[in-house]
Amino acid sequence: MTTDANVTFTNDWDTATEVKTDDTNMDKTLPSPLNVDSRSTKPIPPAYISAYWWPKQSSFNLRFRNNTISVNIGQGLYNTGINGISGPPFEAGAMLAPINPFTADTDYRFFFFAGPAILPPLISSYISANLPALSTYIRKNPIDFGKFGEFSVILRQFEAESFVCMYATMNPAGPSQWRMNVILNFTGEAGGDFSWGSWSTGLTLRTKSMSFLLQTSLDLRDLSNPSFVLNTFQVSIMDYSLSTSVPLPKVLPAYQMAGLVNTKWNKDILDGLNELLRRLLKGKSLSPGFEVSTSLNPGPVIHRRTWMSSPAMQAKTLNRVTFPSTHDAHAFDLSTTLGQIKYPDDAFLWDLDPGSAPTDGQSPHGS
Known part of the structure; x- marks a missing residue:
């Protein structure tokens, strides 16, 4: 069984971008060169790629503008992961999201991005400026995330060793409308009250590296009723541990847990997060009020x-x-x-x- 993925490339620049691919020990590959118009995504539908069946690590490089993204793809003795991103910082982004690892269906969704480097340092600075206060606030004022389908979560602890923005862009989508693509990486732990159907417990999740892809739409045409919608939520988990066993047949490896988040549980998570965003926009979630610091320090x-x-x-x-x-x-x-x-x-x-x-x-x- 070979490892495979559906692949898209999003160009967030205001000019077209040409993407060239070179590969090693691959079977199906991304079309090369791939010309991606400004502020658009190609191919649509996503391109199908796969590792070669011959026992050797498969890999490929995407080269565009002044950036190169190097990716391994494989399983068993080999691995799937980002080898590195070179070039101007924050102008390239990648998310390798598991969906059906080790099944007959496609294993991954690969999302690649190119865009300006303006937002990531500012977002990371904003997060850094507010993390200590947010952690203290949550300990004193637990946040009820509400229902995620069969799940419900009350967050009582949020401790980040690292929480940074790896890629972010914001592009116009119409009059007073914008689209955002954001990749965040988190190291730390979060805990609270967790319920799944009739089963409930206190639960703490810890991870050395968990990445999130967020694709959102912001509509400010009606300032009395702004809209902020999360359209895509995908995760990639290097590893994780839980303080309490959950009612699953076995402890799932990180890629399988991420696959469930990205597929089976994804709609419920999106619905729950969008409901939370609606509550936030109406000022109904962080009470008593949480004061946000705007003292940014993004560096040179x-x-x-x-x-x-x-x-x-x-x-x-x-x-x-x-x-x-x-x-x-x-x-x-x-x-x-x-x-x-x-x-x-x-x-x-x-x-x-x-x-x-x-x-x-x-x-x-x-x-």
Whole structure:
């Protein structure tokens, strides 16, 4: 039995993207080159790919723009997983979502993405700024997620060792309408009260790596009744452990548990999460109010490390200088405490280069 997958490539750039594929020991492969129009997904329906039956690791590379995504596909002695993503950070994304591993049906859905790198650092910063407060809030004010088909969950604990955004884009879909593609990765544990039919228990899930693909639609045409809908929810789990046994015939490996989430339980999960989103939009879920921090610290903005030395910036007086894409000095790792003012004017700025600033606050060009 060979490992196979249905594959799509989503181009979130505002210009077309050409995707080229090279492979090793593959049977069925993605069409190459594949030309994907701006803000679109191809192929539709998804392309079918499969590993070769000969006993050897199968793999392929997707090359587009300045990025390469390397993927293994196989089972048994071989593996299925992302070997690596190279190129400009956050401009490429991948999700290998199990659906029917080790069955006669297709084993995986592979989602690949290309797009601008603007949102991921901001989303990660937003998450980081609010995680400690959110964990404390949940311990004091458990969140009732309601029903997910036969399941119900009350979250009482959420402890993240790492919770980061790997890929994210937001594209227009019409007047005051947008589509978002987001991939998040979580390491940590979550626990609370879990019910499945008539069976209920306290349950804690821990994982070293769990990825989520979220595809959403945002509609703000009616500001009195905004709509935020989760259209796609897929997971990939490296491993997991449960504090209590659940009523399944056996303990399922991570890929089979992810397969159930992505198929059998998926509609119930989507319905439950969308109901939670509706409650959030109406302000009915986080009570007492949870104050959200907007102090972002995404780090240096890519491709703007020399912005201060550009001719356009050098021509400005100090009172006209603003930080690009943010009003927060933390985004550039700048100190929020002003140093001593030793100079009568700003003439010393004209010859500065984009290297490191003097650590003692002294001008390198004279006293």
